Amino acid sequence: MKRPTQGRPATMGEEKLLDALVQTSFAVVDAVNRIAARYELSLTLLRVVALLRDRTPTMSELAMHLGLDRSSITGLVDRAVSRGLMRKAGDEKDRRSSRVTLTGTGRDLARSCAEEVTSELAPLIARLTAAQRAQLTRLLAALGVVG
Amino acid sequence: MKRPTQGRPATMGEEKLLDALVQTSFAVVDAVNRIAARYELSLTLLRVVALLRDRTPTMSELAMHLGLDRSSITGLVDRAVSRGLMRKAGDEKDRRSSRVTLTGTGRDLARSCAEEVTSELAPLIARLTAAQRAQLTRLLAALGVVG
């Protein structure tokens, strides 16, 4: 069960930053989760819906993107299909694959959720000045997760 | 299903910041989730374990802190008790209440997880200069989630 931790221990300032980063991240994800629940979506399903606004991935691509097993995606997408949010379309190039797309209903849902995420998190960043917001945007970009 | 979004739409710069904040938050939580999985802990259980390092909450307090129903906490804690990670101790002041504490094993686990979170996220903040790290720490504090 126990395994050694590789790398040096964090210095004092790093520890504080990591703590703030983790706490803030959980708060943000919790907020998104509350919004998803209003639409009877799990966090995972909300992420799929958001993803499908820009892409038409295969089941395997969805699995990789979410870090889940392919078999988990089958149930996830099938339930969404039953609810009329998504559709599965065969890929003509590779007849093993299915590409997942949003229905009109699913697309409306995606837009509503995105709007609510924006308005729910707005009060958070409203505590910052315009200069601070620009700074934070740059620093988050520098972390290298976005893009 | 559909409901109106209250508040004004975000401006362009805010939209970009919110997007970076949400994407980064999901990446951080995903990283924590991967670490939890190494120890066969769910994200929720890891949060409970981390919480118990500093506190000895009642079942209800745990439920409130995690935003879950009390009945969900029963199963969560009972499974952890079965695994030897936690203990439930009656509160003498209010005999309806149970206070949850870590066992020695649970405490070791909590420490290991915390160390792994630190070393897993260290590469992320290593991309920043010392000045940028200090800046980011201040900005996250200004968001008002920590503390």
Add this chain to the structure above:
DNA sequence: TATTGTTATACTCTATAACTATA
């Protein structure tokens, strides 16, 4: 042979409703 996706199975997580015990 390797990959895509599904099925069968089992377990965790979660909520709702109904309940007991204590306050």
Add this chain to the structure above:
DNA sequence: TATAGTTATAGAGTATAACAATA
């Protein structure tokens, strides 16, 4: 009456293993 906690139940989410169809 109100609160703390549990139980019973049901459903979603997830992984593992075995499988079929296609590459």
